[in-house]
Amino acid sequence: MSRATSSLPRSAAAHAILILYTIIALFPVLVVVMNSFKARNAIFRAPLMPPTTTTFDTVGYTTVMAQGDFLLYFGNSLTVTVVSLFLVLLFGAMAAFALSEYRFRGNTLTGLYLALGIMIPIRLGTVAILQLMVASGLVNTLTALILVYTAQGLPLAIFILSEFMRTVSDDLKNAGRIDGLSEYRIFFRLVLPLVRPAMATVAVFTMIPIWNDLWFPLILAPSESTKTVTLGAQIFLGQFVTNWNAVLAALSLAILPVLVLYFIFSRQLIRGITSGAVK
Amino acid sequence: MTQAPAPARRPFRWHIPVLLAPAVLVYSAIMILPLFGTLQLSLFRNVEGVRTFVGLANFQTLFGDARWSASFWNALWNNTWFFIIHMVVQNPIGVALAALLSSPRLRFAAFYRTAIFIPTILSFVIVGFVWKLILSPLWGVAPNLLDLVGLKSLFTPWLGKEEYALTTLGLISVWQFVGIPMMLIYAALLSIPDEVIEAAELDGVTGWSQFWKIKLPLILPSIGIISILTFVGNFNAFDLIYSAQGALAGPNYSTDILGTFLYRTFFGFQLQSGDPYMGSTIASMMFVIILAGVCVYLFAVQTRLRRYQF
Numbered sequence: 001m002s003r004a005t006s007s008l009p010r011s012a013a014a015h016a017i018l019i020l021y022t023i024i025a026l027f028p029v030l031v032v033v034m035n036s037f038k039a040r041n042a043i044f045r046a047p048l049m050p051p052t053t054t055t056f057d058t059v060g061y062t063t064v065m066a067q068g069d070f071l072l073y074f075g076n077s078l079t080v081t082v083v084s085l086f087l088v089l090l091f092g093a094m095a096a097f098a099l100s101e102y103r104f105r106g107n108t109l110t111g112l113y114l115a116l117g118i119m120i121p122i123r124l125g126t127v128a129i130l131q132l133m134v135a136s137g138l139v140n141t142l143t144a145l146i147l148v149y150t151a152q153g154l155p156l157a158i159f160i161l162s163e164f165m166r167t168v169s170d171d172l173k174n175a176g177r178i179d180g181l182s183e184y185r186i187f188f189r190l191v192l193p194l195v196r197p198a199m200a201t202v203a204v205f206t207m208i209p210i211w212n213d214l215w216f217p218l219i220l221a222p223s224e225s226t227k228t229v230t231l232g233a234q235i236f237l238g239q240f241v242t243n244w245n246a247v248l249a250a251l252s253l254a255i256l257p258v259l260v261l262y263f264i265f266s267r268q269l270i271r272g273i274t275s276g277a278v279k
Numbered sequence: 280m281t282q283a284p285a286p287a288r289r290p291f292r293w294h295i296p297v298l299l300a301p302a303v304l305v306y307s308a309i310m311i312l313p314l315f316g317t318l319q320l321s322l323f324r325n326v327e328g329v330r331t332f333v334g335l336a337n338f339q340t341l342f343g344d345a346r347w348s349a350s351f352w353n354a355l356w357n358n359t360w361f362f363i364i365h366m367v368v369q370n371p372i373g374v375a376l377a378a379l380l381s382s383p384r385l386r387f388a389a390f391y392r393t394a395i396f397i398p399t400i401l402s403f404v405i406v407g408f409v410w411k412l413i414l415s416p417l418w419g420v421a422p423n424l425l426d427l428v429g430l431k432s433l434f435t436p437w438l439g440k441e442e443y444a445l446t447t448l449g450l451i452s453v454w455q456f457v458g459i460p461m462m463l464i465y466a467a468l469l470s471i472p473d474e475v476i477e478a479a480e481l482d483g484v485t486g487w488s489q490f491w492k493i494k495l496p497l498i499l500p501s502i503g504i505i506s507i508l509t510f511v512g513n514f515n516a517f518d519l520i521y522s523a524q525g526a527l528a529g530p531n532y533s534t535d536i537l538g539t540f541l542y543r544t545f546f547g548f549q550l551q552s553g554d555p556y557m558g559s560t561i562a563s564m565m566f567v568i569i570l571a572g573v574c575v576y577l578f579a580v581q582t583r584l585r586r587y588q589f
Contacts, residue, residue: 010486014379015387021376022394024454028409029397031420047420087305095302098295110299117310119507119573121515123538124562127545127555128316129309151309154302183294201466205459212402214518234404234522244418247408254405262400266393 029255036060036248043244060249064236067246072225073232074257080142080228081210084149088206089199091150092157097187099158100165101173111162117155122148123215133220140223148216153206160205164198165191211258229254318566320559337560351561353532354540355568357445361536362513364449365456370505372453373460374498378490380461381468392465399458407522410451414438438523441533448534452519456512460505467501468494500581507576514569517542537565 034050035043042055049055064070099111122129129148130139138144168191176186192199217231227235233254240246324333341347376395380388398406413420414437422434437447471494479485479493517538520528526548528535543551545558 011382011385014382014385018376018379018387018391018395021372022391025395025398025457028413028454029401031413032409044418047418048423091302091305094298098298102292102295104292104295110303113311114302114306117306119511119569120310120314120566121511121569122310122314123515123517124566125310125313125317127320127559128313131316132309132313147305147309151306154306158302183292187298201462204462208400211400212404212518214402214404214521230402230404233402237404237408244412247412251405251408255401258400258402259397262397263393266396 032248033252033255036245036252040245043248057245058249060243060245060247061253063240063243063246064249064253067236067240069224070229070232070253073227073229076142076226077211077228077230080145080149081207083142084146084153084210085203085207087146087150088153088157089203092154092202093161093192093195093199094187095154096158096161096165097191100162101191114155114158117151118159122152126215126219130219138220140221140226142221142226144220145216145226145228148220149210149213153210157202157206160202161195161198164195168194229257314566317559318563320556321563324556325554337556338564340557341560341564347557350532350535350540351564354535354537357534358514358516358536360445361449361452361516362510364446365453365509365513366506368450369453369457370460370502370509373457373505374464374502376457376461377464377468378494380465392461395461396458398455401455403455403518404522406451406455407519411438411523414447439530441530444524444530445534448520448523451523452516455519459508463501463505464498467498471497503576503580506580507573510572510576511569514565514572537561537568541565 031047035047037051037058038055039057039059042049042051042057046055051057095114099107099114133139133144138147172190172194173186176190181189212230213228214230214234217226217228218234221227222231233250236250237247240250321337322332322334323330324337325331326333341351379385380392401409412418416422416434416436422431425431425434435443437443475493475497476489479489484492514537516536520534520536520539521542524534526539526543526546528539528543541558541561544561545553545555547553
C-alpha cells in the first residue's frame, strides 16, 4: 500500500511525543495513587518513590472508610448518570431525527430554540430551578438532578445527532417507507443503528459533566442520602485537608471507579468512532 | 417554504410532534423558563423585604459603582485570559495529538488515546486537589521534579502568587481538557475517506504538507466547533477555581472569573450576605457575553467555513 506515509524516524518521533504527553497526562494521577499507600513520613520524604515494604501503609484508606459512606455516594452518582444519559440519548435522538428528516413549518425555529442551550449554561438559571424544585417537592431527590442533567445534555446531543442524521442516506429510508415501515420504525430500526458511533461520542460528552458536577448536587440534593461522589469527596477533602494520608486515599478512591467505568466505556467509544469511519 | 403543490391535503404528521415533545418539554421547563426567570430577576431589587421592580438600576450599580465595576472588569479580564490560554495551548496540542494518533499503522494508538483522555474524565474536585498537592511547596513533588532537570531555582508556589495563579490554573484546565479537542479532531480525521488521501499521495503530497493542505482544510469545521465550545465552557467555568482556590478566588481575587464572581454575589461569602438580584444581574451579563461570542461564531466564522460532503 502506501509506503510514503510512514518512515522509521518519523514514527519514532511520533511515539516519543505521544509517550511524553502520556506521561504528562498520567503522572499527577500516578503520584497521588502511589502515595496513598505510603506512611506519612514517606509521603513527604520521597514523594516520587513507589511504596516499599517498609513504607507501605493503608492508614489513609481506613480513615476514609471509617468516615464517609462512599459506596452510597457512588450508587447515587451511577443512578443519576445512567438515567440522565439514557434520557438524553433517547429524547435527543428522537428530536434530532424529527428536525433532520422532515420539512415542516417551524423546523428551523425549533432547531434554533433547542440549540440555544448549547451556548447558555443551565447554571445561569439556578435560582429559578431551585424555586421550581422546592415548589414541586423534588429538593433532595435524585429525580431533581436527573431532570436538570437531562435538560442540560439535550441541546448538544440534538445538535450533534442531527448533523449525523443528515448523512444517513435518503434512499435507505425511502426504501423502508416503500416496504411499509412506519416513521417510528424507520427511526428505531434504520436510523438509530446507523448513528451509533455518534451516539457513543455524545454519550461521552454528556456523561463527563454529569458525573463531575459539583454545583447542582450541592444546591439541589445535599442531603446525606442523595450525595453524589463528587460532592461527598469535596466535603471530605475540605474536612481532612491536613490529613495527607486520608486526602490521598480519598482522591484515589474517587479516581478508581471513574477509571473502571471509563475503561469499560472507552472500548465501546473507540469501536464506535472507528466503525463510523470505516463505513 | 413552498414546495411542489400538495396534491391533496396531507394528513397531519403526528409523528413529528411526538418525536419532538419529550425533548422540547423537558428542555423548556428545566432550562429555558428558569433562565428567563433569572433574567427577569435582574430587573428587581429587595427593598425593605419586598421585591420591587427597579428597571436597569442593578446594571447601573454593576457598572457605575466603583467597587462593583472593579470586580466585574477584573473577573471579565481574567476570564478572557483564561480563554486565551485554552485557545493557544489546548487546541493546538489537541490537534497535534490527534494528527499523530491518526497516522496510519501507528502502534499503541489505542493506548495513547485512552491514556491522554483520562484527565478529562476526572472531576474538577479531584483535579483541583491533585494539582494543589503537587504544586504545594509543603509536599515538594514539583520542586523535586524541577531539581531533576536542574531548574529548582524556578520553583515558586505558583498557585499562591498573584501574577502566576491564573495562568497556572488555566494550564491545569488545559491539562484536564486537552482530550476533548483531541477526540473530536481524531474522529474528524478518521472520517476523511481513503480515496482523498490516496489521491493526494499519487500527486506526491505526503507528510506535513498533506496535513496542512489536505487534512486541515477538511477538519476546519471541527476546529470551529471546538473553539466555540471552549469559549462557552470557559466563560461558564467555576468548579476548578472553586476547588483549588475557594470562593474567594485568591490570592487577592487574581483568579476571580465570572463564575466565581457570580457565586460569591449570589450566595454570599464571609460577612457579605447573598444577593440573588445582583447575582441575576451578573448572570445576565454572562448571558450577553456568551451570546455575543456565539453570534460572532455563527455569523462571521461558520458561514465562511466550507463543508465538504463525501
